[in-house]
Amino acid sequence: MSAVLEQIFQVGFLAAIIRIATPLAFATLGEMFSERAGVLNLGIEGIMLLCAMTGFTATSLSGSLWLGVLVAVLTGMLMGALHALFTVALGLSQHVCGIGVTLFSSGLAYFLYRLIFGQQSVPPSIKGFQTLPIPVLSDIPVLGPAVFNQFALVYMAILAIPLAAFVLYRTPWGLSVRMVGENPRAADSAGVSVIATRFQAVILGGALMGLAGAFLSMAQFNAFTFGVVSGRGWVAIALVVFGRWDPWRSAGAALLFAFVDALQLRMQASGLGHIPYEAFLMLPFIFTIVAMAVMSRNAVAPSALLKPFRREER
Amino acid sequence: MPAPLIEMRGITKSFGAVKASEAVDLSVAPGEILGLLGENGAGKTTLMNVLFGAYAPDAGEILIQGRPARITSSADALAAGIGMVHQHFHLAPRLTVLENLLIGIPGKAGRIDRAGGLVRLAEISSQHGLTLDPNLPVSALSVGEQQRLEIVKALFRGARLLILDEPTAVLAPSEVDGLFSALRSMAAQGLGIIFISHKLNEVRALTHRCTVLRHGRVAGRVDDPANTTSAAMAQLMCGHEIVPPARGPSTPGADVLILDRISTSRHSGTALRDVSLVVRAGEILGIAGVSGNGQRALAEVISGVRAPDNGQMTIAGKQVVHFSPREVQALGLGRIPEDRMTTGLVTNLPLADSMVLPRIGTSAFSARGLLKPDAIRAFAEAQIKAYDIRCPGPMTRAGALSGGNLQKALLARELAFDPKVLIVSQPTRGLDIGAARFIHEKFLDMRAKGCGIIVIGEDLEELMVLCDRIAVMYEGRIAGTLDSADASVARLGLLMTGAEGKA
Numbered sequence: 063m064s065a066v067l068e069q070i071f072q073v074g075f076l077a078a079i080i081r082i083a084t085p086l087a088f089a090t091l092g093e094m095f096s097e098r099a100g101v102l103n104l105g106i107e108g109i110m111l112l113c114a115m116t117g118f119t120a121t122s123l124s125g126s127l128w129l130g131v132l133v134a135v136l137t138g139m140l141m142g143a144l145h146a147l148f149t150v151a152l153g154l155s156q157h158v159c160g161i162g163v164t165l166f167s168s169g170l171a172y173f174l175y176r177l178i179f180g181q182q183s184v185p186p187s188i189k190g191f192q193t194l195p196i197p198v199l200s201d202i203p204v205l206g207p208a209v210f211n212q213f214a215l216v217y218m219a220i221l222a223i224p225l226a227a228f229v230l231y232r233t234p235w236g237l238s239v240r241m242v243g244e245n246p247r248a249a250d251s252a253g254v255s256v257i258a259t260r261f262q263a264v265i266l267g268g269a270l271m272g273l274a275g276a277f278l279s280m281a282q283f284n285a286f287t288f289g290v291v292s293g294r295g296w297v298a299i300a301l302v303v304f305g306r307w308d309p310w311r312s313a314g315a316a317l318l319f320a321f322v323d324a325l326q327l328r329m330q331a332s333g334l335g336h337i338p339y340e341a342f343l344m345l346p347f348i349f350t351i352v353a354m355a356v357m358s359r360n361a362v363a364p365s366a367l368l369k370p371f372r373r374e375e376r
Numbered sequence: 377m378p379a380p381l382i383e384m385r386g387i388t389k390s391f392g393a394v395k396a397s398e399a400v401d402l403s404v405a406p407g408e409i410l411g412l413l414g415e416n417g418a419g420k421t422t423l424m425n426v427l428f429g430a431y432a433p434d435a436g437e438i439l440i441q442g443r444p445a446r447i448t449s450s451a452d453a454l455a456a457g458i459g460m461v462h463q464h465f466h467l468a469p470r471l472t473v474l475e476n477l478l479i480g481i482p483g484k485a486g487r488i489d490r491a492g493g494l495v496r497l498a499e500i501s502s503q504h505g506l507t508l509d510p511n512l513p514v515s516a517l518s519v520g521e522q523q524r525l526e527i528v529k530a531l532f533r534g535a536r537l538l539i540l541d542e543p544t545a546v547l548a549p550s551e552v553d554g555l556f557s558a559l560r561s562m563a564a565q566g567l568g569i570i571f572i573s574h575k576l577n578e579v580r581a582l583t584h585r586c587t588v589l590r591h592g593r594v595a596g597r598v599d600d601p602a603n604t605t606s607a608a609m610a611q612l613m614c615g616h617e618i619v620p621p622a623r624g625p626s627t628p629g630a631d632v633l634i635l636d637r638i639s640t641s642r643h644s645g646t647a648l649r650d651v652s653l654v655v656r657a658g659e660i661l662g663i664a665g666v667s668g669n670g671q672r673a674l675a676e677v678i679s680g681v682r683a684p685d686n687g688q689m690t691i692a693g694k695q696v697v698h699f700s701p702r703e704v705q706a707l708g709l710g711r712i713p714e715d716r717m718t719t720g721l722v723t724n725l726p727l728a729d730s731m732v733l734p735r736i737g738t739s740a741f742s743a744r745g746l747l748k749p750d751a752i753r754a755f756a757e758a759q760i761k762a763y764d765i766r767c768p769g770p771m772t773r774a775g776a777l778s779g780g781n782l783q784k785a786l787l788a789r790e791l792a793f794d795p796k797v798l799i800v801s802q803p804t805r806g807l808d809i810g811a812a813r814f815i816h817e818k819f820l821d822m823r824a825k826g827c828g829i830i831v832i833g834e835d836l837e838e839l840m841v842l843c844d845r846i847a848v849m850y851e852g853r854i855a856g857t858l859d860s861a862d863a864s865v866a867r868l869g870l871l872m873t874g875a876e877g878k879a
Contacts, residue, residue, distance in 0.1 A: 237488055
């Protein structure tokens with residue numbers, strides 16, 4: 063076991079945590095914005111997959127990584143708008159529509175991928191994002207190489223956290239988002255458009271889910287496979303609850319999950335070979351379930367979550 | 377007389393086949409407090425929702441300071457200087473007072489303008505005596521303070537006309553005085569106020585003029601409310617004379633319900649602390665108090681929904697052991713819960729099912745684990761006839777009935793089994809005068825038959841008319857008990873605010 067403990071404090075291990083946490087942080091922030099406005103987006107898993115695919119494809123065809131990221135973000139916004147159309151404009155069940163969006167997006171991703179790339183014996187890959195050391199900061203011992211020698215998308219995720227907190231807590235739009243998630247009638251009677259605010263929040267959420275997808279296929283794996291998301295979207299939904307719908311706490315939750323995930327990867331690689339590796343794979347999810355059970359007891363969801371808003375109701 | 381601040385002409389609005397508002401004219405001048413009177417369903421709230429842009433009228437026009445205005449959303453209404461304090465507050469409980477004020481207000485340099493908001497709040501507070509702590513979450517405010525916040529919110533947005541929908545329904549008598557003086561101060565500064573109520577004494581005390589609605593139309597106008605009798609206004613409201621039910625002298629018998637030092641732990645809402653009460657056969661005991669002072673816990677304990685931590689309860693001489701609804705019902709307790717729609721009955725099931733629900737397992741309605749649909753139907757049909765419940769039939773979805781008819785159905789359901797004790801919460805809330813009158817008569821009939829009745833209510837006038845004795849709850853305790861003959865709004869009001877230890 064001491065070998066495991068030793069590894070925790072290695073630079074490589076810390077860097078792995080940050081890397082694993084990045085797509086989770088994007089996805090969690092995205093889901094959080096949507097839920098703060100009162101819309102649960104169960105489409106997240108499929109949206110991430112579709113964005114991973116469209117981003118990868120755009121890069122593969124054009125050779126431009128940032129164009130790929132842009133396409134992924136736009137895809138996420140489009141799917142967010144689709145979910146909002148069903149749940150906000152039409153007021154349909156958020157659960158059913160979210161699952162519908164996930165199934166539709168996943169199917170579409172497989173279909174388009176086959177259509178564009180056909181069936182190849184070796185899956186196509188791209189030259190993905192390379193690490194981008196930040197001068198001076200990356201020279202800090204331990205922390206430098208772990209945090210400041212990462213992909214550009216990782217830095218974006220790190221910046222996205224305070225930015226999300228600022229937008230949510232300090233801007234009029236963020237206040238509107240919180241208000242429509244707590245009491246849409248109050249927002250409406252204050253002259254705030256509930257429908258527009260919810261649309262915007264869900265679409266912003268979709269954009270962040272797009273970044274999460276782009277990171278997976280363009281920085282982490284540099285290829286698109288059907289298992290590229292593998293439950294990270296579902297985990298993000300749990301992390302939002304775990305993070306009590308707060309950007310800082312949600313990011314912390316993503317980091318904690320990433321820690322357990324990085325740990326189990328190391329444990330797989332270390333001398334505990336007689337245990338089937340699937341057992342280690344379960345660890346982060348067991349952790350999520352336990353953490354949720356313990357922490358979410360006094361977590362209070364936005365009051366209007368899952369509730370569609372219709373004005374002329376008697 | 378100054379030009380009207382706002383004028384509504386010929387406003388008509390229908391919901392399906394129901395005309396909620398028909399050719400209504402109404403105007404308010406600056407500095408004027410207009411009373412808008414009417415029974416439930418008379419169209420007061422509909423009319424105000426039209427004015428506030430929540431409903432689009434089918435016909436008619438709105439003039440603001442003489443100019444026609446199109447108000448299709450609350451944003452339009454706010455821009456036109458109309459502010460509304462709804463009956464159910466439009467606040468986000470988990471956000472702070474300041475955040476609730478700043479919602480929808482453009483920020484400064486992309487950020488929420490907190491500093492500007494604080495200055496504006498302080499101005500309004502000092503102008504009208506409406507003080508609030510800006511940093512408290514709304515959930516920490518009392519109901520009266522939340523209402524104050526709603527008023528401040530309207531003024532904050534530059535409202536010139538303030539609409540208050542039944543603002544006193546949630547207040548203690550002492551808070552009502554504070555509200556009235558704030559409203560008078562606003563009117564003195566040239567604001568127009570529409571005060572919606574069905575409490576005639578309040579309307580007479582506060583307003584300069586009244587418009588009375590009945591069945592969606594203007595039934596009459598009163599130019600001098602202070603010098604018009606309540607009886608005359610009530611007649612305008614319901615179209616016929618209203619005689620209060622005559623409560624004869626009580627002849628109380630044995631104790632049918634005894635609560636002995638009942639305490640509950642805090643689950644949700646206010647807990648009970650050492651509550652002792654006695655209800656005798658053939659008397660009506662009122663429980664008064666500002667909402668949220670333990671009335672719900674009391675009703676839940678008596679109906680066996682919640683077991684107390686300490687203390688004992690006896691129904692008709694038998695001690696309650698398990699505190700289950702079935703047990704107290706078997707001992708002879710009937711219960712009409714506070715919220716007809718959620719705890720009273722199942723709105724999506726046929727009325728007949730809801731009417732037998734508490735006794736579904738008894739031999740009257742089921743045998744060998746199977747329902748007796750014919751018996752259920754027959755029971756419901758008999759009650760519908762006996763209580764004149766207006767509905768297409770026993771298989772009508774319960775949720776489709778009006779409040780008055782639902783309340784009759786709930787009453788029928790309990791009274792059919794001759795309870796020894798009846799506990800009722802808010803028996804006439806939301807009912808029109810006619811339906812309320814019917815309910816009151818039934819209570820008096822039961823009282824004459826020797827049933828002990830507990831009425832939990834917030835309307836002091838109603839309690840004083842109906843009850844033989846009135847106990848006042850304050851922070852989970854019984855603050856005092858008065859004989860109705862000795863009770864007055866002032867004395868009860870003091871007990872309700874905890875000001876008086878013993879009456």
